[in-house]
Amino acid sequence: MSTLRRKYARRPQHAFAFLRERPLAVFAWPAGCVALGIAVSVALNARLSTEKEALQAKAFSQAASLAASYAEQIGRVVGNLDQVTRSVAFQFHESGGRLQLERQANRGIYPDESALNVGIVDRHGKVATALLEQARGMDLSGRPWFALHRAGEAGGLAISAPHFSPLHGQATVNFSRALRDAEGALEGVAFVSVKQAFLTSFYDPSLDGPDDVVALLTADGAPLASSLGDASHRQVNMLKSAPRFPTPAGVASFPGDRFNDGLARIVAWRTVERYPLVSYVALTEQTVFAAHEAKQREYRTAILVIDLLLACLALVGMGYSVRLAWRKRQTEAIKDTYRLATDNAQEAFFMCRPVFDAAGAAADFIIEDCNEAVLAFTRVSRRDLIGRRLSRLYPESRSAAALEAYRGALETGFIEDEYLLSVDDAAPSRWVQRRIVRSADGLAVTLRDINEAKEHEISLSRMANCDALTGLPNRHWLGHNVPACLAQAAREKTRVAILFIDLDDFKNINNTRGHAVGDAVLKIAAERMQAIIGLRGGVARLGGDEFTVIYDRLPGDAVAVALAERMLSDLAQPFVVDEEEHMVSASIGLSIFPDHGEDMQTLFRHADVAMYAAKAAGKNGLQIYQPSLSHQVVAKLEMKYALRHAIDHDQFVLHYQPRVDAHSGELLSMEALVRWIHPSRGIVPPMEFIPLAEESGLIVDIGALVLEKACAQIAAWRAAGIPARPVSVNVSPKHFSAGCLLEQVRACLKRYDLPASLLELEITESCMLGDGDWISREMSALKAMGIRISVDDFGTGYSSLAQLQRLDIDVLKVDRAFTMDLTGSRHGVAFFKTILSIAEVLGLRVVAEGVETEQQLQILRQLACHELQGYFISRPVAAADIESHLRKTLNFDLGGRALALA
Numbered sequence: 001m002s003t004l005r006r007k008y009a010r011r012p013q014h015a016f017a018f019l020r021e022r023p024l025a026v027f028a029w030p031a032g033c034v035a036l037g038i039a040v041s042v043a044l045n046a047r048l049s050t051e052k053e054a055l056q057a058k059a060f061s062q063a064a065s066l067a068a069s070y071a072e073q074i075g076r077v078v079g080n081l082d083q084v085t086r087s088v089a090f091q092f093h094e095s096g097g098r099l100q101l102e103r104q105a106n107r108g109i110y111p112d113e114s115a116l117n118v119g120i121v122d123r124h125g126k127v128a129t130a131l132l133e134q135a136r137g138m139d140l141s142g143r144p145w146f147a148l149h150r151a152g153e154a155g156g157l158a159i160s161a162p163h164f165s166p167l168h169g170q171a172t173v174n175f176s177r178a179l180r181d182a183e184g185a186l187e188g189v190a191f192v193s194v195k196q197a198f199l200t201s202f203y204d205p206s207l208d209g210p211d212d213v214v215a216l217l218t219a220d221g222a223p224l225a226s227s228l229g230d231a232s233h234r235q236v237n238m239l240k241s242a243p244r245f246p247t248p249a250g251v252a253s254f255p256g257d258r259f260n261d262g263l264a265r266i267v268a269w270r271t272v273e274r275y276p277l278v279s280y281v282a283l284t285e286q287t288v289f290a291a292h293e294a295k296q297r298e299y300r301t302a303i304l305v306i307d308l309l310l311a312c313l314a315l316v317g318m319g320y321s322v323r324l325a326w327r328k329r330q331t332e333a334i335k336d337t338y339r340l341a342t343d344n345a346q347e348a349f350f351m352c353r354p355v356f357d358a359a360g361a362a363a364d365f366i367i368e369d370c371n372e373a374v375l376a377f378t379r380v381s382r383r384d385l386i387g388r389r390l391s392r393l394y395p396e397s398r399s400a401a402a403l404e405a406y407r408g409a410l411e412t413g414f415i416e417d418e419y420l421l422s423v424d425d426a427a428p429s430r431w432v433q434r435r436i437v438r439s440a441d442g443l444a445v446t447l448r449d450i451n452e453a454k455e456h457e458i459s460l461s462r463m464a465n466c467d468a469l470t471g472l473p474n475r476h477w478l479g480h481n482v483p484a485c486l487a488q489a490a491r492e493k494t495r496v497a498i499l500f501i502d503l504d505d506f507k508n509i510n511n512t513r514g515h516a517v518g519d520a521v522l523k524i525a526a527e528r529m530q531a532i533i534g535l536r537g538g539v540a541r542l543g544g545d546e547f548t549v550i551y552d553r554l555p556g557d558a559v560a561v562a563l564a565e566r567m568l569s570d571l572a573q574p575f576v577v578d579e580e581e582h583m584v585s586a587s588i589g590l591s592i593f594p595d596h597g598e599d600m601q602t603l604f605r606h607a608d609v610a611m612y613a614a615k616a617a618g619k620n621g622l623q624i625y626q627p628s629l630s631h632q633v634v635a636k637l638e639m640k641y642a643l644r645h646a647i648d649h650d651q652f653v654l655h656y657q658p659r660v661d662a663h664s665g666e667l668l669s670m671e672a673l674v675r676w677i678h679p680s681r682g683i684v685p686p687m688e689f690i691p692l693a694e695e696s697g698l699i700v701d702i703g704a705l706v707l708e709k710a711c712a713q714i715a716a717w718r719a720a721g722i723p724a725r726p727v728s729v730n731v732s733p734k735h736f737s738a739g740c741l742l743e744q745v746r747a748c749l750k751r752y753d754l755p756a757s758l759l760e761l762e763i764t765e766s767c768m769l770g771d772g773d774w775i776s777r778e779m780s781a782l783k784a785m786g787i788r789i790s791v792d793d794f795g796t797g798y799s800s801l802a803q804l805q806r807l808d809i810d811v812l813k814v815d816r817a818f819t820m821d822l823t824g825s826r827h828g829v830a831f832f833k834t835i836l837s838i839a840e841v842l843g844l845r846v847v848a849e850g851v852e853t854e855q856q857l858q859i860l861r862q863l864a865c866h867e868l869q870g871y872f873i874s875r876p877v878a879a880a881d882i883e884s885h886l887r888k889t890l891n892f893d894l895g896g897r898a899l900a901l902a
Helices: 003-021 023-094 144-150 290-342 372-378 396-412 451-465 475-492 506-513 515-533 557-571 600-616 631-648 686-696 699-719 733-737 741-751 772-785 801-806 816-824 828-842 854-862 879-887 895-901
Strands: 116-122 127-130 163-165 170-180 186-195 213-218 223-228 249-254 265-271 277-284 348-356 362-370 414-421 430-439 442-449 496-504 537-543 546-551 575-577 580-582 585-593 622-624 652-661 667-678 682-684 727-731 759-763 788-794 811-814 845-848
Touching: 023 116, 023 170, 023 186, 023 213, 023 249, 023 265, 023 277, 023 290, 144 170, 144 186, 348 372, 362 396, 372 442, 396 414, 396 430, 396 442, 430 451, 451 475, 475 496, 475 537, 475 546, 475 600, 496 515, 496 557, 496 600, 506 515, 515 537, 515 546, 515 557, 515 575, 515 580, 546 557, 557 585, 557 622, 585 600, 600 622, 600 631, 631 667, 631 686, 631 699, 652 699, 652 879, 667 686, 667 699, 667 879, 682 686, 686 699, 699 727, 699 733, 699 741, 699 759, 699 879, 727 788, 741 759, 741 772, 772 788, 801 828, 811 828, 816 828, 816 854, 828 845
Parallel strands: 585 622, 667 727, 727 759, 759 788, 788 811, 811 845
Antiparallel strands: 116 127, 116 186, 163 170, 170 186, 213 223, 213 277, 249 265, 265 277, 348 362, 348 442, 414 430, 430 442, 496 546, 496 585, 537 546, 575 580, 652 667, 667 682
């Protein structure tokens, strides 16, 4: 008998000897099984607890999301109803109180009349006119909402509690707004009455349980509408009493005694923006934890089965305890391997051993053991995975690379990497971190799901390299990728086309239709360009309405020309936004590597030159770069680059033009006017560079610079003990709509420790067009800080009385053309009187710009104009020259020409 056979033949005797010496060891199996049963029970219960907490957290998140979604939708609906009351009020005033809504019924002007009624109640509470003709003449004076308006206690839109409406045959909610005459007396009330069920019928949140609730409450917790999740939209109020919400938004668990049906619920609420309403979503815990309860029963059954199996195992173990001794070494080795694999593992692990070929190389690996978590990564159960070759877990195309990684770990002892795992075609790919450690003669492998962290990393990269509006690559992406593209083209002796694309007259859409429509047009334009370029190149947005197309491996110049011409054709097609067509065209400049430059900056500059040449030639055209392009285009671009250089190197100074009281001559404020001090040309007139700055978007940077300099100068005057006067700064429409003005103003005032009363912003009338709500919010925020707002060059733009009334304006600066007409046209005085009358009604001060003669001065005084500005008063002067007026009496010295001001 060999030594090995003799060794194993003696082991049973040694085991029995061990039992004779230590009989208590027989009970190690039952003791261990009991301990294991307890551990399994504790682990499963802990897992149940963890899963329940996860379900609760998910339900909290779901409820909060549903409440936020419902709040957003109800905000839009109530906003539309509010707008209807405003529109009806406006029509009522415009018609002199003779509005007849009955004629507008069933004409599509208002939403479905079966769901709502729109009408006007006179000052006595009787319906004067309504969409529902049968409502005419009804006496609503006893309704609480009418009494609220009659008492003057409703400052704006009033929302009533639900009440039964005989017209609708069910409960309705009333939205109303008072109509008042010029003296503030009540003329009547415009109202919109909607069915209570309407407030929840448009929102289908697909709640999981039939007892889940979506509701709309007032800020005090009173219910306006409440619908169950069974999709019946029955108006059932489950709350026993009105809840009090401590925060504008939140989630909490409410016990069953808070509800009429006694069911505990997870409740989420969200305050509706701009209205005293609260959206309310309540998910029954019975539905939320239904799956958990089922799993809990399964786990209890599993624990019972495991306990029975452990009992059987204890009996079998007692019979086979003699075999433990000779298997002890093997068991310890397995334990060490498991410990090594699980030290750093949070997800899944498995162990494998190599299979060697005839040459002694590892040809494949066999999986010897694994944990249950491997199922999530392989879609193969633990039972089916053990014994399988590793190569069979990967597609044939990836098998070789995977085996190479495992061979490397077997050789070096350790490999850690990240890769994109695709289990099958039905499931999305996800990022996995893999750690392979050599253990004895095999490998221990740990797999960790890092998809969330990796996607966050990718998201950060996308944010840095993608345009937020269109999703296209941005200028940052171009700077990193175009040089590499050109270097590859140089190595391969291929050509690259650069197309510089600018949408013609795009700003007209923003000015007349608003930025939301403009953004939609930009998105459609980006999609059209991407569809044309395909996979042979890339489209990037430089900013505003400027795009760049990179086309590599260009077969020939004719292909680039054909590509550009197709883009011209496609971009000239109508852009349909909200069922309305908008027309734009494009100007395209083309440069080709290496003919027109060998680096990105040169190629982009030449494409830019060609694009400007295309615009100069009449727009909606293509221009290939040529060195002989018009000097005017090149000069304009050089001016653009010089302007950027001027901004970077602070080549601007401010001059100040006084505004004085028309009667006393007192210096009231000053307008800051920017001047460009060119190193070689000297002072560049504003009319030469301001239009170019507007066109190129550099006006935003110039505006920020002017704001900074003006605040610094005011602070310097105050530090020197000079009595300061407010300084007004011109704000471009582009600067106003860039979204950064509010923060810049706040930062400047804080940096120089200035009161907001020393700063005034002058906007043009075009600023008041477009997205009215956004502009109103921005102006309101500025006004809340104490900033005064004035409208510059009033009378030359598109403003209307409605816009002036809607926006919180302080000053109207009347354009110099109206001042000149005071002496040159018989209608000039009448026009100016009209402007002064409008300003008086709106409580605005009026500044006459361009006062250049004493005759104009006297007429303006007779018309009771408030303030004057112009060359007759003073030309714009440097800060040092105006200090003398600030140090004196602050009464502007107009000399003998303007004694009337003394």
